[in-house]
Amino acid sequence: MPTMRATMLDYDFMRHAFLAAGIVAVLAGFVGYFLVLRGQAFAGHALSHVGFAGATGAVLLGVSPLAGMLGVTVLGGVLMGALGEKLAERDIAIGVILTMSLGLGLLFLHFFTSYATAATALLFGDVLGVDLPTIYALLGLAALSLGILGVIARPLLFASLNPELAEAKGVSLRGLGLVFLGIVGLTTAASAQIVGVLLVFALMVGPAATAQRLSTRLAPGLGLAAGIALAEAWAGIALSYYTDWPASFWISALSGGMYLLSLARRR
Amino acid sequence: MISLQNVTITRGGQDVLRDISLTFRDSEFVGVLGPNGAGKTTLFRAILGLQPLSAGRIEVFGAPARRGNQDIGYMPQTRSTLPASNICGFDVLANAARGHEFGLPLSSRRLREEVMAALEDVDGVELAARPLARLSGGQRQRLLLAAALLGAPKLLLLDEPLISLDPAAQAAMIALIARLRRTRDLTVLFAAHDINPLLGSMDRVLYLSGGHAALGTVDEVITSEGLSKLYGSEIEVLRAGGRIFVLSDRPDAHHACDHA
Numbered sequence: 001m002p003t004m005r006a007t008m009l010d011y012d013f014m015r016h017a018f019l020a021a022g023i024v025a026v027l028a029g030f031v032g033y034f035l036v037l038r039g040q041a042f043a044g045h046a047l048s049h050v051g052f053a054g055a056t057g058a059v060l061l062g063v064s065p066l067a068g069m070l071g072v073t074v075l076g077g078v079l080m081g082a083l084g085e086k087l088a089e090r091d092i093a094i095g096v097i098l099t100m101s102l103g104l105g106l107l108f109l110h111f112f113t114s115y116a117t118a119a120t121a122l123l124f125g126d127v128l129g130v131d132l133p134t135i136y137a138l139l140g141l142a143a144l145s146l147g148i149l150g151v152i153a154r155p156l157l158f159a160s161l162n163p164e165l166a167e168a169k170g171v172s173l174r175g176l177g178l179v180f181l182g183i184v185g186l187t188t189a190a191s192a193q194i195v196g197v198l199l200v201f202a203l204m205v206g207p208a209a210t211a212q213r214l215s216t217r218l219a220p221g222l223g224l225a226a227g228i229a230l231a232e233a234w235a236g237i238a239l240s241y242y243t244d245w246p247a248s249f250w251i252s253a254l255s256g257g258m259y260l261l262s263l264a265r266r267r
Numbered sequence: 268m269i270s271l272q273n274v275t276i277t278r279g280g281q282d283v284l285r286d287i288s289l290t291f292r293d294s295e296f297v298g299v300l301g302p303n304g305a306g307k308t309t310l311f312r313a314i315l316g317l318q319p320l321s322a323g324r325i326e327v328f329g330a331p332a333r334r335g336n337q338d339i340g341y342m343p344q345t346r347s348t349l350p351a352s353n354i355c356g357f358d359v360l361a362n363a364a365r366g367h368e369f370g371l372p373l374s375s376r377r378l379r380e381e382v383m384a385a386l387e388d389v390d391g392v393e394l395a396a397r398p399l400a401r402l403s404g405g406q407r408q409r410l411l412l413a414a415a416l417l418g419a420p421k422l423l424l425l426d427e428p429l430i431s432l433d434p435a436a437q438a439a440m441i442a443l444i445a446r447l448r449r450t451r452d453l454t455v456l457f458a459a460h461d462i463n464p465l466l467g468s469m470d471r472v473l474y475l476s477g478g479h480a481a482l483g484t485v486d487e488v489i490t491s492e493g494l495s496k497l498y499g500s501e502i503e504v505l506r507a508g509g510r511i512f513v514l515s516d517r518p519d520a521h522h523a524c525d526h527a
Binding site: 037039150151152153154155157158159160161162164165166167168169170171212213215216217218219221 | 315317334335336337339341342343350352353354355358359361362363365366367368369370371372373396398399411414415418
């Protein structure tokens, strides 16, 4: 009997990983582009930490961690937006929220001592452990987020690039900021399913920042951000398959490496 | 025509403007002057419908001032606007042109033509391809001016467009705005902290101080008597070499870089 070498796509868990990472990467690339343009990358990072507290709290209460994470990241994003455009850019306030959330998450874990692997999965992601229902959930989240983003894209860009004129022309800066950070909350929770809360930056900020270095145009830049995120996520999973190193490591290494390369490119 | 009737604006318990009534005529170029905190930006924001009035009413081309009036082009002070992003000038403007409408940032041919026309009008066609982060101070001002021209407004509110420009660039900016007023038949309110660059270009001057306002020709408004009354303290106005100097004992009467 001829031996056939199994390719990575012969495994369900690998197909699921590529699907889930693909959905999330495209979402994170688009949303991250706006996040970077608005100078709110750190706010996105903080939201993922808030999500950690939500997920661990949910586990403690016997609810699904994704639901718990979603609830608090969206709520956190909307709250951040409601408190004003400026707060989302304040390093210290955001740093405090971030730290407190991580501490709270640790406390919840402490009460639920048997969950050490769950903690690692939350913090660093577990893309090879994504099941089909989670993929459907991610697909729904991505469709919802990109749908809303599609509706507010133009005024959001206007408000990001020229806020005073946008306000004078009747654009609600606060309303947009609030809805946008809500979308960032959704995206953060989705991204955390792939790379974990600590490495959400790798999918949301790295590709978008790289794209903005490489293109001065809006529409091509947006496409580029999603494309880079997708390429990095898939390459990370493939590299993980062949090296047996964690996929999250590869994705974050590719994300950081590509950004550093884009910095080296002469402008 | 833009008219203010008995307008009072209070902020932080203080009257920024107190019972002001005045009228700007169509196609008029008005210099808006006054010391720090005299309410120049506040007046603009009130005309834009962004600043609530404590009393009185403002009418812009026959309708009450309201948010999102597309007849008004606004050029905010540069230091607080336009992030240092890598996005090129063309896309910034293309997005601003219909920026108040929901939807995807797609651009039609008409929109591209409008953007290029605005850039040509500010002698800034070369800004189309240049990223924001690499614009000089003067280029940023011209891009902001082009943004203000989008949507064919009838009124331009320019908040300190001369800030951080050298004298030659200041003169070029004023000549540009004077030309735009003619070619586009605009009413222009031009806030500045020094009256001299504007002499000869503006039709009238609005002087704001201590909640009061005086609107008239330069000769009517910028006098020792007139300004002393406005400030409520002794002001001396000197004219020498075609320039005007406003002297006062009070530090706030000197025209340093203004915020309000």
